[in-house]
Amino acid sequence: MDISIQKSKLKNHQSVQITGSKSESNRLLLLKALYPQINIENVSNSDDSVLMQKALVSKESLIDIHHAGTAMRFLTAYFSIQDGREVTITGSKRMKERPIKILVDALKTLGADIEYLENDGFPPLKIIGKKLITNKVTLEANVSSQYISALLLIASKLENGLELTLAGNITSVPYIKMTLSLLDSIGIETDFRGNIITVNPLSTSIKEKNLVVESDWSSASYFYSSVALSDVGTEITIGSYKEESLQGDSVLASIYKSFGVTTVYKNQAITLLKTDFIDSKSIIELDLKNAPDIAQTIAVTAFGLGIECYMVGLHTLKIKETDRLVALKIELEKLGANVSITDATLHLKSSDKIISDVEIATYNDHRMAMAFAPLGLKTDIKIKNADVVSKSYPQFWEDFTAIGFSLK
Ligand SMILES: O=C(O)C1=C[C@@H](OP(=O)(O)O)[C@@H](O)[C@H](O)C1
Numbered sequence: 001m002d003i004s005i006q007k008s009k010l011k012n013h014q015s016v017q018i019t020g021s022k023s024e025s026n027r028l029l030l031l032k033a034l035y036p037q038i039n040i041e042n043v044s045n046s047d048d049s050v051l052m053q054k055a056l057v058s059k060e061s062l063i064d065i066h067h068a069g070t071a072m073r074f075l076t077a078y079f080s081i082q083d084g085r086e087v088t089i090t091g092s093k094r095m096k097e098r099p100i101k102i103l104v105d106a107l108k109t110l111g112a113d114i115e116y117l118e119n120d121g122f123p124p125l126k127i128i129g130k131k132l133i134t135n136k137v138t139l140e141a142n143v144s145s146q147y148i149s150a151l152l153l154i155a156s157k158l159e160n161g162l163e164l165t166l167a168g169n170i171t172s173v174p175y176i177k178m179t180l181s182l183l184d185s186i187g188i189e190t191d192f193r194g195n196i197i198t199v200n201p202l203s204t205s206i207k208e209k210n211l212v213v214e215s216d217w218s219s220a221s222y223f224y225s226s227v228a229l230s231d232v233g234t235e236i237t238i239g240s241y242k243e244e245s246l247q248g249d250s251v252l253a254s255i256y257k258s259f260g261v262t263t264v265y266k267n268q269a270i271t272l273l274k275t276d277f278i279d280s281k282s283i284i285e286l287d288l289k290n291a292p293d294i295a296q297t298i299a300v301t302a303f304g305l306g307i308e309c310y311m312v313g314l315h316t317l318k319i320k321e322t323d324r325l326v327a328l329k330i331e332l333e334k335l336g337a338n339v340s341i342t343d344a345t346l347h348l349k350s351s352d353k354i355i356s357d358v359e360i361a362t363y364n365d366h367r368m369a370m371a372f373a374p375l376g377l378k379t380d381i382k383i384k385n386a387d388v389v390s391k392s393y394p395q396f397w398e399d400f401t402a403i404g405f406s407l408k
């Protein structure tokens, strides 16, 4: 399905309810499989969380996780400790190109039985579940924090707990902290000091516990971008959010001040207000190593406002749903932008024109579709294969219609 957006204007004072964070949901779903006493509210309805849920209850020996990277990594750890069970876990063509060696090596050091079925270092994997006795492992921490979270999520079920040493620069730290906070919230003791994380094996049983997932901040980014690209005075309310978030992407509230957007927290919702006009001579400089999923949104907002943007800390973007740095450069340049990239940075020069009626390719990447959609406030634009959004945000197009986007 392709979607054409006709140049639109936001309706003022609209409000939208977004479902639970995909990251928090996928962690809690795995923890619930280990500790059924946990009840989860506001679980994400994303494809990735639905796939995670299905995989955790499946009795099949073949699990296909499609594009869901977090689920692939978390389930690899989960099935490694399902004593006596044999599972093959596979995914989409792209999933078979997303590296998993660092996690598999760490699990093997702990005693896991995992075999590569096609290419070394990549899914699909055959896993024979075992009791894991070893409790010390060192892992390279600058490639993906998902490997670290995967180990932490199963750590309290290991015979002797886990002492994890993180080597090198640690990337996407807020996601690691989110994992530790959620473990803490169900009574699992953890400690993160310097570059060592320890998780104790659980000595007592976990009490019955209700946990409410905060709505997804990465999904909120598309509303921030839409407000930033609108006239001063525009406001939109989205829920349910809190000022003290476990999600690193909540840094949006401070980043978007530079785009003239003020965030007001009230009654578990945030109101985004376009308060300041942004001069085209502004420059946005950011290090996004802690919030990689909002890089595409920010690049497109800067382009829509015609301002220069320089982002570093983007080294994880190459191994996501697509190579997001290359995809951003190609698609922004179709619109008339001037973009240069390296393996970890993106530099967008300021520009004063946007080419109309461009078709944006989405590369099976939900965030490509959603990040470019707000440009419909500036020009007519077509988003190819627009249904990719369901990976994280199935009702995205309905919500965008509700706030004023005119779609065909
Ligand atoms: O743990 C998580 O829930 C995630 C961690 C991040 O991955 P990296 O650590 O690979 O950057 C992020 O990009 C992804 O969307 C979700």
Ligand SMILES: C=C(OP(=O)(O)O)C(=O)O
Binding pocket: 048, 067, 068, 069, 070, 071, 293, 320, 321, 367, 392
């Ligand atoms: C990178 C993402 O997801 P995953 O790695 O879980 O596929 C994302 O949602 O942007």
